[in-house]
Amino acid sequence: MSKIYAFANQKGGVGKTTTAINLGAYLAFSGMRVLVIDIDPQANATSSLGFDKNNLPLSIYDAIINKVPITKIILLTNHLCLDLVPSSPVLAGAEVEMVGLLAREHLLRKAIVPVVERYDYALIDCPPSFGLLTINALTAAADGVIIPVQCEYLALEGLTLLIHTINLARDTLNPRLRIRGLLMTMYDTRTNISQQVVEEVRTHFSDKVFNTLIPRNVRLSEAPSYGQTILSYDPQSKGGLAYRALAQELIMGDNLKF
Template sequence: MPRPERTRVMCVANQKGGVGKTTTTVNLAVALALHGNRVLVIDLDPQGNASTGLNVPHHSGVPDVYDCLINSVPLAEVAQNVEGIPNLWCVPATIDLAGAEIELVSVVARESRLSRAIAAYPGQFDYVFIDCPPSLGLLTVNALVAAQEVLIPIQCEYYALEGLNQLIQNINLVRQHLNPNLDVSTILLTMYDRRTRLADAVEQDVRNHFGDKVLQAVIPRNVRVSEAPSYGQSVMTYDPGSRGATSYFEAAQEIAERGVKEPVGRNA
């Protein structure tokens, strides 16, 4: 896969839970890393699901992203190599992160703590993926301030577009006041069930609304995608031949090619 000229920092966000944010973060990161890109995943969700999916230790006491945000510990000290994937690192989230939302309120420059930590990282990455919690609190704001691009996974189900306006409004507020380079660059349709007319209708709605921001690759409902995290793996390594894995590979390929064609960090 082509490598971008400079680091692409992508925040994976949607305030709805269960739309495939973490699954998307993990599988895109693994796909890009397996094909020659240097990738860092930052788990910003207190549930720590991205850490689980990459089989990175994240029990209480493990140095994690909380230490970076609250205690200014350098990211390089908490990033862990992902076993079996040489170009992939993960900054885990432990349960300590659950309190960070409240603790950040009184911290100086609270919205840009993550941005500063990424900027101070001594190594050079091709991609940094930030897996956000399903809410619009200070952790998500930190991710939006640190990122140049927002990737929004949208589930092909009835309530898919509900709450999306609120997310877009918040992104616009962050762009106006904190990060003028932020751009909703990528929409990915997930949990697509070809047997239903509803999935088709949602896909058309999303494509009409967001145009060419929507990837051509669509992620189907796939048992292998759901099973993989219980083995501490991505679907890319758990079952590379499955429909879920090939779909995520196609999505990663599209994201990589778009990054080469378009200047990263442009305003929308």
């Protein structure tokens, strides 16, 4: 049984993409077959995995708007067992085009049906908004949402709205939708605020928070400019070790063979 997770938070720059690609790389390294699905018109996951987002023959746009079979769109990455459904800037127009389509919230779910069972994990990287693209991701995310939360002031702000949106999507579109976990990102050991934010989020969400903390680590921000994940760029960095630990925590929690 494959697991399908969406990485969502309407707040920008909290680590959704960094988590989707690096967790994806370590899951693949652990022997899982992984498909990263980029549904953000910024196409950061696509370029972080080494592809030119402006020069792709096909992208997720063609799957959801033109009904091109997803098998024709999937790209193989530099990592064994880590595949990508790329995005492209043309996806920015999709939200408007989707409005007129039948069952517009289910377009992504339907598009990926033919391939998900080939993978152990499908990881959907969402844009920082609650538009139809994110709603499509929440509808397709059969096993839940992973919410990256940046360790900074006002981290909890916006989470209420996100959880409300997730509940709404669960009640109307995807009864299996749940919060798989909140992931604390950009944790800085040198600051008290990081510690305080983690405590605050754990107080509110207790066991929903992953034990693994993702540290602020410059190597994580450098890797995408080389089109690499942290697994190939610097696996011994603090960021690399953290995403490796997160992959183990997720696999153990999901009860898949490790």
